[in-house]
Amino acid sequence: MTVASPSLVQQLATQLQRPVDAPARQRAAALLVDWLGCALGGLRGPLAQQLQGVVASCAPGPCTALSAGQHDIHDALLINAALGNVLEMDDVHRAAILHPGPVVIPVALAATQRQNGNGHDLLDAIVRGYEATIRVGRALGTSHYRYWHPTSTAGAFGATAAAASVLGLDATQTADALGTAGSRTGGLWQMRHESVPTKSLHNAQAAQSGWQAALLAQAGLRGPRYILEGEQGLFAATAPQAEPALVVAAEADWLIHSTSLKPWPACRHAHPAIDALHDALASGRPGDGAQVVAIEVATYAEALRFCDRAEPQTALQAKFSLQHALAAICAHGTPVLAHYTDAACADPAIARLRSAVQVVEDAACSARFPAHYGANVRVQLADGRVLQAQRVDAWGDPEQPMHPADIDTKAMELAQWGGVEPGLAHALIVQVRNLAEGGTLDTLTPLLSQVSPCH
Incomplete structure (x- = not known):
């Protein structure tokens, strides 16, 4: 009897089980500061008010939806994952040609709040979510990027990995979750040619999909293991020049360290x-x-x-x-x-x-x-x-990094653009930075709940 070799999502799920070290957590905290600034700045736009209206009559829950109070995780992800890229200042991974933060971080935050997790739970989920997003994204490559929005496509895998980390799923459950999320992922670039906010909604839907896939796997639902490389899988359908080996290629460190940050408010x-x-x-x-x-x-x-x-x-x-x-x-x-x-x-x-x-x-x-x-x-x-x-490279790339003070300054300026009082913005940044040193969400969550709508 021939035993099938482990699929790509099975191998990826195993890689995601390894412990997260202190430097990776510190990088995750820096990227959380950057995402928070971007999301708070996005409160100034009409999309924020529209989404606030959508969840206004929904039941309360344990997760913070920025400027909309406490909601269940689905509603929190709708708002938080949409807001992170409204200003086009979200982080980026060059080789994967996508933005991990706007999808991964809202899932890691909301899942940790829902599960009463601690600061390290949150940061570890961010690290693992970035890992999955980047590995799948770089394998999809430029042929996928021509028509598909890889932040949404690969982001669903990252959202799943982040949720699986917080839920404590083992490698088998995580592989099932990744397969389920991958079977429904994607987003088309046509929205770029029209004046619509669909790009931001792609992020929210990828985040929601990843959370649901992880929750289903925890309940025992299986997912397609060969969703990436299978004959009717994601690569065959959407990425004719995909490089499957990049999903599981050996790396010296967590890939969160290879991300870039945007200092300027443009693509x-x-x-x-x-x-x-x-x-x-x-x-x-x-x-x-x-x-x-x-x-x-x-x-x-x-x-x-x-x-x-x-x-x-x-x-x-x-x-x-x-x-x-x-x-x-x-x-x-x-x-x-x-x-x-x-x-x-x-x-x-x-x-x-x-x-x-x-x-x-x-x-x-x-x-x-x-x-x-x-x-x-x-x-x-x-x-x-x-x-x-x-x-050859831009400011904010790993070759020319933004220093911590630059990241904090950017976040402060964006938060104030979104109408957040400077004292509150500063307190939020301090608490996020403290997470890498053992800080908890007990102080951060009440501060997030103080964010008010910007009209």
Whole structure:
């Protein structure tokens, strides 16, 4: 009798059982601070108010839904997992081409609250959720990314891993849960071409799916073990150039350490060009931004596919516009959220500068993608000078990390953008940082419950 080899989800489930170390927990706490800032900043948008209305009449529960009080886990995940990427400032993993935090962290937080877990339970769940998300995401690759939203696709696996960690599922149960979640995962990019908030809802649905899959596995329900590599599995259906071995490839450390953070309020594909323009202008003289007559950006093909948008009309479109990102820097300097609004799109000065930006593909940058997100910028000034700069990686990548103080500052600024009082925002950040040192949710949960809607 031939015994079938363990499936990819079985092998992944076994890998997820290993203990989480202190450095990984510290990284998880830093990413929790970053997610919290992003989610609190998202309270300012209309989606937050719409979702608050959806859960307003729902029964209370043990989980905190930001700005909406205490709810059951399903409702908390609807709000918290949707809010994390509203501002397009959520964390990213380059090789997987996705954002682990907005899906994984809300599940880890809500599940820990529901199960009366401690700070280490929460952080360990985040670490394991990132691991599963990144491993599946990088295996799906660029052929999946062309049409599918991998944060939703791979995120469902990460949500499952996070929930399984909190619930204490063994490797067999975790494999079943991963199979169940994977059988219903995915999300199509068509929503990018229309002014809709569906991208954020993909995250919420992935989070809810992962939690439900873990709960079902705990109850004994089995899931398809070969959901990834099977003849009618996820790779065959959605990723013609998938690299299955990357799901279980040996790694020296937890993959949460290979994530990147976003300092700027735009799509990550715009960040290398933003940094390169900063470098170019810094090589000249103060005030050179006002003298710009032409900018050429040479970057990788996916950046152009997502962010070549010469005339954005809305705040969301501006976040996916290389032209707008660079024009705003020339007009106003260091990027802030106020530069990415409907009013900023209509600003004649920024519109004039957008028309001066030319974007082209750079073969070398395309060849390095997705391991590195790079750009070259050439700036022509009115006095005839030409300023140039190149970025292979962007600020916030592991090669050029944001320091803890930078992460905390970003979170504070985003929280205040969302209407959160500075004292409360600071207290939340302190309590999250304390989790890695043995802090509990006993103090954090009441603080989260104090967050009020921003109208």
